[in-house]
Amino acid sequence: MSASLPSRRPLDGTAVTLMVILCVAWGLQQVVIKATAPLMGAVLQAGVRSAVAAVLVFGFAAWRRTPLWQHDGTLGAGLLAGLLFGAEFFCIFVGLGHTTASRMAVFLYTAPIFTALGLHLSVAGERLRRGQWLGVGLAFCGMALAFADGIATPAAHGGSTLPGDxxxxxxxxxxxxxxxxxxxxxxxxxxxxxxLLYQLAVSAVMLLSMALAAGQHLHARVDGLVVASLFYQSVLIAFASYLTWFWLLRQYLASRLSVFSFLTPLFGVAFGVVLMHDAVGMRFAIAAVLVLGGIVLVNRRE
Known part of the structure; x- marks a missing residue:
């Protein structure tokens, strides 16, 4: 199957610029979710986020006259992607109740490691060279060091952060x-x-059903902060940024894009420091250098 797929190209200036903007936006997301968690249940918040974004994406597709209903063999993969997407955000939103936003931002972005390995094994056009694997390893060491730095920061409620981590x-x-x-x-x-619509629609049904079954809608308090948070999560992140992300996946090598997103935990921790007063030390600065070095190696041209 992979032989018939359109070829992707290495990152250029456009891709790098868009990825930096996306990483800044995604880095702020953990802080936004954490700030509004006491006002709206985690799973309900995630479900509303997906539902609002799904409506926006559907409207965008209708405006662009994008064919959505033809039989193109994507239904099975689309449903699977939606379930995985919903499970991912269940883990993020629930996990933030047991760990800090800074720590979640770091742990979530182990994703590029798993992505590079998965694509290397399943897609011929995504093979990584030895030097690029060295970059993945270097970036992973940086994340491990950032993890060690985060261990020194206890959970806000004084308990263990292990479940959230x-x-x-x-x-x-x-x-x-x-x-x-x-x-x-x-x-x-x-x-x-x-x-994107596959992922948002399936995850919305999944997460809202779980939230309603748990009775989270009975305790939600909707105020200006919650509305602003849902706008940010639904319109800017789940709608605009994800459409941009999937466009990038169609144009560029996914393993290079995924490893480049190591920048996101750096922004996430920075926002945690500025907005939530999380403490970081010299170890995190060293971790940042390792992560950036890994990105350079992975994106180095032949």
């Missing part, structure tokens, strides 16, 4: 699995809005 890593694995499904199936040739 584990959910963060699981979310990263699920994100990677979603990327591999998209890249290695017929979704790779589908319109980005159709691919």
């Amino acid at each position: 584990a959910l963060g890593i699981l979310a990263g694995l699920l994100w990677a699995a979603t990327t591999v499904v998209v890249r290695a199936s017929r979704l790779a040739s589908a319109a980005p809005s159709k691919t």
Whole structure:
């Protein structure tokens, strides 16, 4: 199947610029979710986010006259991607109740490691050279050092952060699995809005059903902060940034894009320091250098 897929190219200036903007936006997301968690249940918040974004994507596709209903062999992969996407955000939103936003931002972005491995094994056009694997390893060492730095910061409620940290890593694995499904199936040739709609619609049904069954809607308090948070998560992140992400996946090598997103935990921790007063030390500065060095190696041209 992979031999018939359109070829992707290495990153250029446009891709790098868009990835930096996306990484800044995604880095802020953990802080936004954490700030509004006391006002709206985690799973309900995630479900509303997906539902609002799904409506926006559907409207965008209708405006662009993107065919959504033709039989193109994407249904199975689309449903699987949607379930993985929903499970990922279940882990993120629930996990943030047991760990800090800074730590979640770091653990979630183990995803590029899993993505690079999955694509290397399943998609011929995504093979990594030895030097690029060295970059992955270097970036992973940076993330491990950032993890060690985060251990010194206790959870806000004084308990162990292990459950939240584990959910963060699981979310990263699920994100990677979603990327591999998209890249290695017929979704790779589908319109980005159709691919995204699969994920948002399926995850909305999944997460809202779980939230309603748990009675989270009975305790939600909707105020200006919640509305602003949902706008940011739904319109800017789940709609605009994800459409951009899937467009990038169609144009450029996914393994290079995924490893480049190591920048996101750096922004996430920075926002945690500025907005939530998380403490970081010299170890994190060293971790940042290792991560950036890994990105340079992975994106180095032949």
